Amino acid sequence: xxxxxxELKSISKSFxxxxxxxxxxxxxxxxxxxxxxxxxxxxxxxxxxILYGFYKADKGEVWINGKLTEIPDSQAAIAAxxxxxxxxxxxxxxxxxxxxxxxxAEDGGLLRPSLAKARKSLKTLAAEYDLNVDPDARIDKIGxxxxxxxxxxxxxxxQADILILDEPTGVLTPAEADQLFRILxxxxxxxxxxxxxxxxxxxxxxxxxxxxxxxxxxxxxxVKTAETSPExxxxxxxxxxxxxxxxxxxxxxxxxxxxxxNLRVSDETGVERVKGINLTVRAGEILGIAGVAGNGQSELLxxxxxxxxxxxxxxxxxxxxxxxxxxxxxRARRAAHIGHVPEDRQREGLIMDFHAWENVAxxxxxxxxxxxxxxxxxxxxxxxxxxxxxxxxxxxxxxWLAAKNFSGGNQQKIVVAREIERNPDLLLVGQPTxxxxxxxxxxxHQQIVALRDQGKAVLLVSVELEEILSLAxxxxxxxxxxxxxxxxAAETDExxxxxxxxGMTAETA
Amino acid sequence: xxKMPKWADVVLIPLISLLLAAGLSALVILAIGESxxxxxxxxxxGALGSTYGWGYTLYYATNFLFTGLAVAVAYHAGLFxxxxxxxxxxxxxxxxxxxxxxxxxxWTVALLFASIAAGLFGATWAAIPAYLQAKRGSHVVIxxxxxxxxxxxxxxxxxxxxxxxxxxFDPATARFPEAVHLPSLxxxxxxxxxxxxxxxxxxxxxxxAIVACVLVWLLIWRTWLGYEIRSYGKxxxxxxxxxMSPVKITMIAMLISGALCGMMAINNVMxxxxxxxxxxxxxxxxxxxxxxxxxxxxxFGVFLAAILFGFLYQGGAELALxxxxxxxxxxxxxxxxxxxxxxxxxxxxxxxxxxxxxxRKEKA
Numbered sequence: 001x002x003x004x005x006x007e008l009k010s011i012s013k014s015f016x017x018x019x020x021x022x023x024x025x026x027x028x029x030x031x032x033x034x035x036x037x038x039x040x041x042x043x044x045x046x047x048x049x050i051l052y053g054f055y056k057a058d059k060g061e062v063w064i065n066g067k068l069t070e071i072p073d074s075q076a077a078i079a080a081x082x083x084x085x086x087x088x089x090x091x092x093x094x095x096x097x098x099x100x101x102x103x104x105a106e107d108g109g110l111l112r113p114s115l116a117k118a119r120k121s122l123k124t125l126a127a128e129y130d131l132n133v134d135p136d137a138r139i140d141k142i143g144x145x146x147x148x149x150x151x152x153x154x155x156x157x158x159q160a161d162i163l164i165l166d167e168p169t170g171v172l173t174p175a176e177a178d179q180l181f182r183i184l185x186x187x188x189x190x191x192x193x194x195x196x197x198x199x200x201x202x203x204x205x206x207x208x209x210x211x212x213x214x215x216x217x218x219x220x221x222x223v224k225t226a227e228t229s230p231e232x233x234x235x236x237x238x239x240x241x242x243x244x245x246x247x248x249x250x251x252x253x254x255x256x257x258x259x260x261x262n263l264r265v266s267d268e269t270g271v272e273r274v275k276g277i278n279l280t281v282r283a284g285e286i287l288g289i290a291g292v293a294g295n296g297q298s299e300l301l302x303x304x305x306x307x308x309x310x311x312x313x314x315x316x317x318x319x320x321x322x323x324x325x326x327x328x329x330x331r332a333r334r335a336a337h338i339g340h341v342p343e344d345r346q347r348e349g350l351i352m353d354f355h356a357w358e359n360v361a362x363x364x365x366x367x368x369x370x371x372x373x374x375x376x377x378x379x380x381x382x383x384x385x386x387x388x389x390x391x392x393x394x395x396x397x398x399x400w401l402a403a404k405n406f407s408g409g410n411q412q413k414i415v416v417a418r419e420i421e422r423n424p425d426l427l428l429v430g431q432p433t434x435x436x437x438x439x440x441x442x443x444x445h446q447q448i449v450a451l452r453d454q455g456k457a458v459l460l461v462s463v464e465l466e467e468i469l470s471l472a473x474x475x476x477x478x479x480x481x482x483x484x485x486x487x488x489a490a491e492t493d494e495x496x497x498x499x500x501x502x503g504m505t506a507e508t509a
Numbered sequence: 510x511x512k513m514p515k516w517a518d519v520v521l522i523p524l525i526s527l528l529l530a531a532g533l534s535a536l537v538i539l540a541i542g543e544s545x546x547x548x549x550x551x552x553x554x555g556a557l558g559s560t561y562g563w564g565y566t567l568y569y570a571t572n573f574l575f576t577g578l579a580v581a582v583a584y585h586a587g588l589f590x591x592x593x594x595x596x597x598x599x600x601x602x603x604x605x606x607x608x609x610x611x612x613x614x615x616w617t618v619a620l621l622f623a624s625i626a627a628g629l630f631g632a633t634w635a636a637i638p639a640y641l642q643a644k645r646g647s648h649v650v651i652x653x654x655x656x657x658x659x660x661x662x663x664x665x666x667x668x669x670x671x672x673x674x675x676x677x678f679d680p681a682t683a684r685f686p687e688a689v690h691l692p693s694l695x696x697x698x699x700x701x702x703x704x705x706x707x708x709x710x711x712x713x714x715x716x717x718a719i720v721a722c723v724l725v726w727l728l729i730w731r732t733w734l735g736y737e738i739r740s741y742g743k744x745x746x747x748x749x750x751x752x753m754s755p756v757k758i759t760m761i762a763m764l765i766s767g768a769l770c771g772m773m774a775i776n777n778v779m780x781x782x783x784x785x786x787x788x789x790x791x792x793x794x795x796x797x798x799x800x801x802x803x804x805x806x807x808x809f810g811v812f813l814a815a816i817l818f819g820f821l822y823q824g825g826a827e828l829a830l831x832x833x834x835x836x837x838x839x840x841x842x843x844x845x846x847x848x849x850x851x852x853x854x855x856x857x858x859x860x861x862x863x864x865x866x867x868x869r870k871e872k873a
Binding site: 014305306307328329330331332333334340342344347348349350351352353354358361362363365366370371374375376378 | 727731732733736737739740743744746747749750751752753754755756757870
């Protein structure tokens with residue numbers, strides 16, 4: 001048997017009191033795709049950062065191709081043949097593909113010889129692995145899928161034999177993701193070793209040979225993918241049985257609650273992001289907006305939530321809502337019984353330095369029940385927080401803890417509790433489960449469905465197609481600021497939505 | 510998890526920074542051939558050894574309280590108000606107009622309206638940079654600094670050309686009428702049997718400043734307006750999400766900040782000089798930045814830091830008077846304190862955080 005491409009022996013790493021990795025041992029066989037799956041904060045990224053030389057392990061050994069290897073920095077990792085493709089690409093936007101590829105790997109002081117050399121080897125690589133990219137295209141002019149290829153080429157150009165990909169499909173359309181996996185497949189057949197970090201069970205099941213599961217800093221299991229099931233993996237990740245499908249009765253859509261007509265929204269730089277859309281959300285239904293990130297969904301949600309200005313008309317129960325002004329219409333929205341779980345809970349939904357009890361009033365802080373004369377009634381706020389924390393099972397149930405010290409899932413529970421407990425007629429939800437652990441996902445989904453079943457309207461924006469399909473009753477797909485089509489969730493599938501997400505209309509699809 | 514307990518952040522770090530600054534100052538004093546212990550004794554004796562010394566220390570502290578609070582309020586909204594100096598100058602102008610041209614029946618009424626005038630003038634001076642920041646995105650740090658120069662020029666013009674009494678060669682206003690004389694600590698404390706120094710300038714404004722401390726504390730931590738100010742200071746997108754108007758909060762926070770700076774004039778102009786002179790502010794607007802930094806932008810911290818800087822001012826003046834330590838060295842010492850407590854905060858913080866993390870690990 002050949003030596004393992006990567007072997008980690010008893011790796012431990014802690015940050016202050018938090019133990020991110022506990023005595024982790026793992027073997028990755030050469031020429032395989034090895035998946036690492038786990039909830040947020042399970043320690044996947046820490047482990048890979050140790051492997052790539054960003055962190056130094058407190059204890060343990062790293063063996064690469066059968067040799068004990070010290071990796072004090074990323075240079076050493078590259079020298080050992082490890083390449084990393086980060087979730088957020090590390091590319092210089094106004095450089096060309098070629099310039100990005102040699103960045104940090106230039107030979108000598110002059111650029112020209114390095115560029116020529118890179119151009120030649122890029123050609124070989126492209127032929128060898130089917131990785132075609134225009135070397136002279138500027139990064140900001142090519143698509144996300146292409147940019148990811150550049151990242152892969154960067155690693156290959158540095159002679160990487162082991163490729164680590166961190167959540168590579170987060171920003172891709174389903175079609176682009178398929179292409180990525182075809183490339184990975186090809187790389188594997190050429191003898192490269194691939195480590196795939198993801199939280200998507202489907203990717204693990206479809207594309208990996210072996211899968212390791214992490215939970216709370218520990219490696220709970222390493223199994224052959226062929227010998228396991230999604231349910232089993234989910235259970236290993238969470239430590240208990242999990243409901244993967246959202247359990248819900250069919251929707252009973254009633255009167256329209258939100259009517260959007262010819263809505264146009266421009267961003268700060270004046271670029272039009274939402275280009276005249278029409279949508280209706282009815283009482284008792286969840287309308288899901290699918291789409292690859294950056295196609296106008298965020299701006300749509302922000303306008304509805306009163307954070308942005310726009311043109312056109314939006315009506316709640318037939319009454320028009322303000323679209324213009326200072327862009328601070330959030331208070332009027334809340335007064336009209338619109339709840340809003342924003343896409344980015346850390347930058348929008350919460351003030352991370354505030355105590356939990358301060359955050360539970362965020363947006364409703366002027367409500368009369370929180371005032372005592374001219375002062376705020378902090379005691380009432382804390383009591384309210386305790387009640388919500390108990391009802392939504394926020395852990396730890398400590399109103400005095402700062403928001404930043406809760407896990408992603410518990411932060412989101414605080415936001416969801418705040419918005420749902422106000423009993424809104426319309427709930428706007430953006431990326432409700434981004435960076436949220438599976439256990440909390442289940443809970444948050446149940447809360448949203450429960451609100452729908454009370455006859456409230458829900459508008460859900462998510463880049464997770466799986467989430468849209470399982471949670472929404474009706475799906476509208478957004479591409480480049482337009483609605484490409486609407487489907488009943490029960491009558492469509494990932495393939496059809498994926499084509500719409502890529503900008504193909506029903507006719508061309 | 511917090512890296513270290515709150516008390517360490519609030520008490521230990523400023524204390525260590527202060528000791529470092531003192532240590533370095535001692536070395537500098539040694540280097541010019543004077544005795545640091547003697548110098549320290551002299552400073553303490555001069556600033557705190559008599560009611561006269563206390564009177565000056567508290568007088569300076571009153572100035573710093575107003576400007577320190579002003580910087581703190583703006584800071585909570587994420588705004589750095591460096592224009593305290595100019596706003597305080599304009600406050601002086603407001604006080605001068607209120608005191609010179611209206612015949613007040615009693616000092617209490619005069620104080621109330623002079624405070625309002627000072628606040629209004631200071632707030633007006635802050636309003637322009639605030640508006641430019643809120644509407645045009647012109648950075649408030651730059652504009653408030655520039656407004657200090659404009660304020661100095663404006664004051665110069667007003668004193669030389671308009672407010673100077675006929676026939677005087679001194680660029681200053683006439684003396685304020687007797688009716689607006691503010692009681693000094695001597696006059697306030699006499700009925701209680703305390704014989705506070707007659708010649709010290711500390712006056713009733715100190716009490717106004719302390720009341721301002723309490724009010725600022727209530728505003729920032731107990732009202733929805735303070736809640737909005739703090740939210741905006743922490744996260745602009747967050748504030749926008751919660752329906753707060755960035756324009757309004759920027760304006761309000763800067764107006765309050767400018768008003769507090771302006772109100773300093775009831776102490777130095779109305780209480781001490783009893784007329785408006787050139788350079789009445791003596792750099793108190795800038796010291797306010799250091800005071801707010803050191804006081805962690807909390808009114809109580811600002812109170813302690815203001816007293817410390819009052820001590821440094823008065824003690825430093827004594828030092829220059831009684832030793833061959835040159836006046837400039839006092840500025841060096843004050844600068845070292847500002848440098849260590851303000852600018853080099855992280856130098857102390859980082860190692861201290863490591864120590865606390867290590868300690869906790871041992872316990873665990």
